[in-house]
Amino acid sequence: MGKYFINPELKKSSAILLFINFIFLLITLIMIKVNNNNLKLGYIKSIGTITEKINEKNPELLQYVIPSVTKKGKTRESEEGIKILKEYGLTVDLEDKLFPYVNESIINNNYYIITLFLIMSAILFIINYFEHIYFYKRMRKISKAAKMVVEGKYDTLIDEDREGDFSKLSNSFNSMRGIIRNNIDSLNKEKQFLINLLSDISHQLKTPLSSMILYNDILLTKELSKEKRQLFLENNKKQLYRMDWLIKSILKLARLDARAIEFLKNDISLNETVENSINALKEKANEAGIFVMLKKSDDVKFKHDRRWMEEAFINIIKNAIEHTKAGGKVEVELIENPIYVRIQIFDTGEGISKADLPNIFKRFYKAKNSSSDSVGIGLALSKSIIEAHNGIIEAQSKIGYGTKFIITFLKY
Template identity: 40%
Template sequence: MKNTELKSFIAILVVLLTLFTVYQVIIHQLFYNQLKSDSITTWGEITARLVEQNPENEAEIMKVLTSHSIHSIQYQEKGKDILRQYGLHEDLESQLFPLLNNHIFRHSQFIYWGLVCFGCILLLVSYMQQKMFFNKIRQLTSAAKKIIDGDYSVAINENKEGDLAKLVVSFRSMKDIIRQSMQDLREERGFLVQILQDISHQLKTPLSTISIYNEMMLNESLPRQQQVQLLQNNDAQISRMNVLIQNLLKVAKIDARAISFEKEPANLVETIEDSLDRLDRMITDHRISIDWDTSKEVVVIHDKLWMQEAILNLLKNAIEHSKPGGKILIKIENTPIFTELVIQDFGEGIDAEELPHIFERFYKAIGSKKHDSVGIGLALAKSIIEAHQALIKVESERGAYTKFTVTFIKF
């Protein structure tokens, strides 16, 4: 039995019943001893009077008193007849036997008061236990009201085992779950507000540009060549907004844990090569040489499509910030503990004070030559990599290099 409240109540009840039983045994023993003493006193007086009047019958009288007389039945009947003549018989009320009546009255009083006392003790113990139990219930009720009002500092402790302790533990677990849920809800609300602000801020400029170009195109005297140029500018702005919105939605889904990554052992080399293939035209246009020499297979647990997205953004950043005709180094180091991927360009570099901010959404380095960048690619790459329980760090020196290192832990 694990219910300590019930066990303690049963234990107290057993103790009280035991004490009451002992009390009853003592009372009955006292009653019998008193009855025996009074009987000896009464029969002693009768015996003394009979022996005094008939000394020769002393032995016979003692035989009658000790039930050793051979004529006891005969004399018992004669004695009953004599007593009946004086009004004493079995049907007579006990109140007419003063000595016996006093014994029965005192004995009944002891039993009655014993019952009253033990009944009061039992009621008091039951009241105290129920009061303690309902005090705990009231504490839980009060704590629940405080939690509803947003106060999660309430604490209810229960050091004993039992169902009440289990209820308290479950209540504490529920409180922690509600607190965490409310915290997550506040974070999600703040995250949503931030995303909406980011989208609004980033779309404001291209939308304003498109609006101005449209007003210019409404001018009928505008040459056809300029109209085409404005349409092309609008198309570029629309494409920029489309990329921005798609990347923002990807970052938002990852941060909100709304994406289930299909992680499985896959060749990281193939993932990198697929990313390079998608950037082939961009690499050619910038005349970038790729220093990429590694083994044919390095198995890492990852979601191939999403990791391509992350590596693509790192490579794209390296290409955009490299000088025309520059070089990008890609290197993989595979050990029993970790796999390390390095992507390094030798372009404009980043100032030391700007390094802590480059993974922030919409952050652009002050000296960056890429003016049309929206600053979302590196934030997306970091979110994807960290969702794989991997690490990413950056090292850079202005005018020399920028190196991204991605570390996949194998345990």
């Protein structure tokens, strides 16, 4: 029972009921006192009448009668007296009105009791009415707030600055409102993300598909030499590979954004991961005449998913190679201290303008100096992978001097 007395409403109503009961007890005691006084007065009047008659007939008997009025008589004397009175028809079975003084006290007593009952009933009714109005108002306030949540209005907060179950209910409702709001916002974001994703896929695939359809129509309707036919087929092959890479990259990015990928993180050498990424691009770097090197450092252990992290590094290093002229270089450096693990990727390429620099990690963003083959998804994918490993990526660049990508993983 004690667990419910944390509610101030129960404490207040209990205190009021105790106070009313105390008042009721006090009034009852006063009424009993008044009734007893009335009974004594009626008793005295009755004895007075008898005394006057005895005094009139035989005054000498008063010295025997009067002492018997104020003290309890003997049982035998009382029984004999009852028998005598019974001979004259005076018994407890007589109607109350035949005992005028007693009857008057009984009538007054009944009147007082009925009046007190009506007053107490009215007081309890009024208290009960206003107490329930208080509770129903609070319940309707919660009901109204719940209706507003259903209608999509989440700004209504139920303020309860007192302890008790209503405050707990209000806090739970506010928490539920926040959770529903966040869930709805998440659903809307996912819906918008899906719309944007479909729009991006449609936009990115439209150009290569149109090109392939055109080449295919030419191959089917025109007489071409073997060399031209081979050229068109090679172009279609490039477009197919580009579309395959694009679709896979977009799906990877979508899965990362939806957190639908479970990373298999192991505490393994980050140096080996970076070396694997560089080796995967060695042929491309050689063809472009770019020198890619990893600065020697102590072996850095870091908990990560090697396959995904390699893809992130490959996209960044590949971007550096594509924006560096022949004879240039790309340097990769690993730094470790008690606070963080950092990977720096620096190229001697053309650099990124100040206008483009804040946007290079946005999906499908293409800087002014990007090649026509670029779709602007590689760096966005790398950023998502790095952030999924609780990392931070930033870029520093200056036109004509190159670009530095800084990837930082805090240890705490």
